[in-house]
Amino acid sequence: MTARAITFVEVGPRDGLQNEKMLVATADKLDLIRRSIAAGARRIEVTSFVNPKRVPQMADAEDVCAGLPATGGVSYIGLVMNARGAERAIATGTLHELGAVCVSTDGFAMANQGQTSAESVDAAKAIIAMAQAAGLKGQATIGAAFGCPFEGEVSEDRVVAMAAALAEANPIEVALADTIGVADPAQVTRLVRRVVAAVGPIPVRVHFHNTRGTGIANVWAAVEAGATVVDAALGGLGGCPFAPGAAGNVSSEDVVYMLHRAGVETGMDLQALIETNRWLAGVMDRELPSMVAKAPPFPKPVQEI
Ligand code: ZN
Numbered sequence: 001m002t003a004r005a006i007t008f009v010e011v012g013p014r015d016g017l018q019n020e021k022m023l024v025a026t027a028d029k030l031d032l033i034r035r036s037i038a039a040g041a042r043r044i045e046v047t048s049f050v051n052p053k054r055v056p057q058m059a060d061a062e063d064v065c066a067g068l069p070a071t072g073g074v075s076y077i078g079l080v081m082n083a084r085g086a087e088r089a090i091a092t093g094t095l096h097e098l099g100a101v102c103v104s105t106d107g108f109a110m111a112n113q114g115q116t117s118a119e120s121v122d123a124a125k126a127i128i129a130m131a132q133a134a135g136l137k138g139q140a141t142i143g144a145a146f147g148c149p150f151e152g153e154v155s156e157d158r159v160v161a162m163a164a165a166l167a168e169a170n171p172i173e174v175a176l177a178d179t180i181g182v183a184d185p186a187q188v189t190r191l192v193r194r195v196v197a198a199v200g201p202i203p204v205r206v207h208f209h210n211t212r213g214t215g216i217a218n219v220w221a222a223v224e225a226g227a228t229v230v231d232a233a234l235g236g237l238g239g240c241p242f243a244p245g246a247a248g249n250v251s252s253e254d255v256v257y258m259l260h261r262a263g264v265e266t267g268m269d270l271q272a273l274i275e276t277n278r279w280l281a282g283v284m285d286r287e288l289p290s291m292v293a294k295a296p297p298f299p300k301p302v303q304e305i
Pocket residue numbers: 015177179207209238249
C-alpha cells in the first residue's frame with residue numbers, strides 16, 4: 001500500500017551542487033540550507049567529505065558544517081566515502097548523520113573508490129559503525145543500483161544481497177540510488193519491493209536522477225512499492241560526471257507537487273520551494289531544469305475579494 005506520508009531529504013547542497021563548474025560560495029550554500037529548513041526540510045545532505053582535488057565544489061565541507069544553523073529537529077547529513085572522510089565529518093561536531101556509499105558493480109567501485117563492490121559494502125558498514133560509535137546515525141546508499149555506466153545492466157539479486165549485508169550494520173535506512181538516471185518504473189517497483197522485504201523493518205530510501213526523463217515516475221513507483229524516504233534536490237540541479245546531460249536529481253518542488261497532489265504528505269511547503277527555486281536560479285545565473293516553478297500555480301489560489 002502506498003504510504004500516506006514520506007520523509008523528504010533535501011540533497012541540493014551536496015548532490016545538486018557537486019558537479020556544478022561554478023564554485024558556489026559557502027554563504028550561498030548556507031543560505032540554501034536555511035531556505036530549505038524554512039520550506040520544511042528536516043533532513044538535509046549538507047556536504048560531502050571527499051578529496052577537494054577530485055571534487056572542488058565540496059572543498060569547503062568543514063566551513064559549511066561550522067556555519068550550519070543550530071536548529072532543533074533538523075538532521076544534517078554528511079556524505080563520506082571512506083574512514084578518513086568519516087573522521088573529518090565526525091570532527092565537525094555539527095552533523096547528525098553520516099551517509100556511506102557502496103556501489104553495485106566492480107567496474108564502478110574501482111573507478112569511484114578504487115575497490116571492489118564487495119569491499120565497498122564492507123567500507124560502508126565500517127562507516128556506519130564509526131557513526132554509531134561517535135553517537136551519530138549511520139545510513140548507506142547503494143550507488144548505480146539500477147544500472148552502471150561501466151557494466152550496463154545490474155543484477156537485482158546482487159543489489160538485494162548488498163542491502164541485506166548493509167542491514168547487518170543496523171543503519172537508520174538503506175538507500176537505492178539511480179546514479180546515472182537509467183531506471184524505469186517497472187524495475188523500480190520490482191527492486192524496491194524486494195529490498196523492502198529483505199531489510200524490513202529498516203526503512204528504504206530512494207535517490208533518482210532525471211537524466212532520461214523517468215525520475216519522477218520512478219519516485220512514484222518507489223513510494224507505491226514501499227519506499228518511505230525520498231531524496232530530491234532543489235531546482236533539479238545535480239548532473240553526474242559519469243552521465244553527461246543537462247538534467248540532474250529529481251527536483252524537490254516537482255516531487256513535492258506530485259506527492260501532495262497524489263495525497264502523500266511530505267512536510268514541505270511547495271510555495272516556499274518555488275520561491276527558493278527563483279532565488280537559486282539567481283545564484284546559479286540560469287534557469288534551473290525543474291518544471292513546477294515555471295508553470296502557473298494549480299489549483300488556482302482563491303482571489304481575495
Ligand atoms: Zn545523486
